[in-house]
Amino acid sequence: MLEAFVPGQPQFHTFRLNSEVVKHKGEYYSVVRLHAPAGPRRPLVLMFSDVGTVQEYELIRKAGDSPIRGNLRVIYPRLTDPDHDEKEPTPEQTLALPRPWDLFELHILGVPEKMIQPDEEYLLWFRFEDRRPADILCAAVFLPPGSPLAEGALPKSLGLPEVPAR
Numbered sequence: 001m002l003e004a005f006v007p008g009q010p011q012f013h014t015f016r017l018n019s020e021v022v023k024h025k026g027e028y029y030s031v032v033r034l035h036a037p038a039g040p041r042r043p044l045v046l047m048f049s050d051v052g053t054v055q056e057y058e059l060i061r062k063a064g065d066s067p068i069r070g071n072l073r074v075i076y077p078r079l080t081d082p083d084h085d086e087k088e089p090t091p092e093q094t095l096a097l098p099r100p101w102d103l104f105e106l107h108i109l110g111v112p113e114k115m116i117q118p119d120e121e122y123l124l125w126f127r128f129e130d131r132r133p134a135d136i137l138c139a140a141v142f143l144p145p146g147s148p149l150a151e152g153a154l155p156k157s158l159g160l161p162e163v164p165a166r
Contacts, residue, residue, distance in 0.1 A: 018133050033122070045143065051104060056126075
């Protein structure tokens with residue numbers, strides 16, 4: 001179960017996925033659960049690390065088993081280069097993002113409030129290329145009702161700077 005954090009106080013959680021093999025039609029799956037808070041609808045910002053073994057992912061509303069479509073997606077580049085040894089950390093390296101997760105790309109999803117039902121459970125399904133266990137960093141935040149979602153603002157809601165220019 002992924003616990004959402006309070007806006008402005010990012011919390012990151014590491015999950016070992018694919019450790020208990022869930023096989024369906026020859027494919028390997030794991031799931032992370034997330035519960036939407038009761039009260040008014042709120043937009044959701046969700047993040048996970050790209051560890052290279054995830055083939056596909058999908059956010060599904062548990063009630064009715066329906067996939068969530070129409071969300072925003074940002075691929076956030078890794079913040080550090082393992083081949084470059086810097087003596088002074090850059091501002092990006094001093095973030096709350098724990099190491100070694102600064103070495104991985106991050107997938108950030110913005111789900112509009114109209115797609116989130118209050119007090120319901122959601123599942124983030126991951127399909128893996130094989131049965132090797134994978135540690136994945138995740139974070140989620142429900143923004144205040146009416147908060148606009150924009151690709152450039154998604155990283156900031158997770159305590160990350162804007163997507164660095166490539």
